[in-house]
Amino acid sequence: MTQIALPLGWPADPRDDAFLVTPSNSRAVHTLEHTATWPVMTAILTGPRKSGRSLLARIFAAKSGGTIIDDAERVPEAQLFHAWNRAQEEHKPLLIVADAAPPEWKVKLPDLRSRLAASPIAAIGAPDDELMRLLLAHLFERRSLDARPDLIDWLATRIERSHITVTRTVDALDQEAMERRKRLSIPLARTTLTEAGLILRPQLALDLPLFTPP
Helix, strand or coil: CEEEECCCCCCCCHHHCEEEECCCCHHHHHHHHCHHHCCCCEEEEECCCCCCHHHHHHHHHHHHCCEEECCHHHCCHHHHHHHHHHHHHHCCCEEEEECCCCCCCCCCCHHHHHHHHCCCEEECCCCCHHHHHHHHHHHHHHCCCCCCHHHHHHHHCCECCCHHHHHHHHHHHHHHHHHHCCCCCHHHHHHHHHHCCCECCHHHHHHCCCCCCC
């Protein structure tokens, strides 16, 4: 596992200054670190919500001197079109952050659609086993919660493998531990997360395999 750190002073919270890199996102990082290989001066960064894509985009801007457009689906297409052209004219890298790339991203303006089709794509995938554990540990540490390795291993094999579920899991356990004034434990997590619908009911989890064969 490696980290890409932001320059000092950004962001304000020193515990949120690095993007955790594992095989699930390393190709996206590699693409953003090698702008000289881009066929055009604009790339598209895609990834699930809560995947750290906005943080990675800010790191990219800080390191490359480029610009970013986040939540691009909510930006007028004419604005994106002119930003794409300006990046080529000024030879200054532009990173467009979106949920997905075309054609899944339904772009109506033909000229913009053709330009985005020529842009390289840096895609963040669903978290792998390593990143699930790292994210859980990182978020618990940010909340100053004592989560032991056995709890993190237990959670990583029982919750949905998605960035947003990791965040919701830590939110739920943080609130429960604070309200009940109890330390984090597997029994506490089992009860809390089952009630929240974030894991299978215990009896079902025992009957199902951890991995589904292809």
